[in-house]
Amino acid sequence: KAGVTQTPRYLIxxxxxxxxxxxxxxxxxxxxxxxxQTPGQGLQFLFEYFSETQRNKGNFPGRFSGRQFSNSRxxxxxxxxxxxxxxxxxxxxxxAGGAYEQYFGPGTRLTVT
Amino acid sequence: xQSVTQPDIHITVSEGASLELRCxxxxxxxxxxxxxxQSPGQGLQLLLKYFxxxxxxxGIKGFEAEFxxxxxxxxxRKPSVHWSDAAEYFCAVGPYSGGGADGLTFGKGTHLxxxx
Numbered sequence: 001k002a003g004v005t006q007t008p009r010y011l012i013x014x015x016x017x018x019x020x021x022x023x024x025x026x027x028x029x030x031x032x033x034x035x036x037q038t039p040g041q042g043l044q045f046l047f048e049y050f051s052e053t054q055r056n057k058g059n060f061p062g063r064f065s066g067r068q069f070s071n072s073r074x075x076x077x078x079x080x081x082x083x084x085x086x087x088x089x090x091x092x093x094x095x096a097g098g099a100y101e102q103y104f105g106p107g108t109r110l111t112v113t
Numbered sequence: 114x115q116s117v118t119q120p121d122i123h124i125t126v127s128e129g130a131s132l133e134l135r136c137x138x139x140x141x142x143x144x145x146x147x148x149x150x151q152s153p154g155q156g157l158q159l160l161l162k163y164f165x166x167x168x169x170x171x172g173i174k175g176f177e178a179e180f181x182x183x184x185x186x187x188x189x190r191k192p193s194v195h196w197s198d199a200a201e202y203f204c205a206v207g208p209y210s211g212g213g214a215d216g217l218t219f220g221k222g223t224h225l226x227x228x229x
Contacts (some may be wrong), residue, residue, distance in 0.1 A: 033216050033217075035216065042221045042222065043203065043219040045217065046216075048216055092157075103159065104149070104157040104159075105156050106154075106155055107156050
């Protein structure tokens with residue numbers, strides 16, 4: 001099976017802009033979670049989608065949003081970018097979320113200037 | 114709230130030597146525990162997981178981990194490290210199993226350096 005794919009792999013944006021990142025989960029997986037990884041805060045949970053519904057959300061401002069499509073692909077959007085949003089954004093797919101193990105994609109490296 | 118502590122930020126081990134990476138967790142119920150490895154510029158790869166049952170779990174690449182409830186620990190071990198094991202290792206707990214789906218809570222990671 002193909003693994004989790006994320007596009008784009010690298011992105012440079014300017015403060016105030018918005019950005020959309022995409023994630024395609026492993027075939028048959030219905031849960032997609034997003035994480036932000038920074039040197040200072042480490043890995044932090046953003047949100048999880050299952051069957052096109054957001055099931056849970058981490059402690060991030062409303063500028064961070066996401067959605068999931070009927071084919072389980074997911075996008076996350078960050079509006080009004082701030083310098084502190086520069087990070088590696090990781091997507092993880094799981095058969096059904098919950099207790100099932102999560103498999104991570106390679107990430108999208110976002111740099112905000 | 115759940116939390117994970119990896120006390121060692123950096124560990125240096127000689128190639129061929131044994132390895133133990135420490136992980137302590139705080140969790141309100143029976144935890145689901147994971148170890149992931151991340152190479153530079155890569156995503157996270159799952160090494161092993163503990164859900165229930167045998168407290169010694171085997172993973173990929175020759176790694177194993179032991180769950181000790183009394184110590185709230187889930188230490189990762191490998192009998193003989195290879196240069197290719199140099200990477201960042203993350204211990205994680207969760208997600209919450211009681212309905213709903215919190216994300217994984219990660220430790221800050223341990224950077225493993227292999228000396229020739």
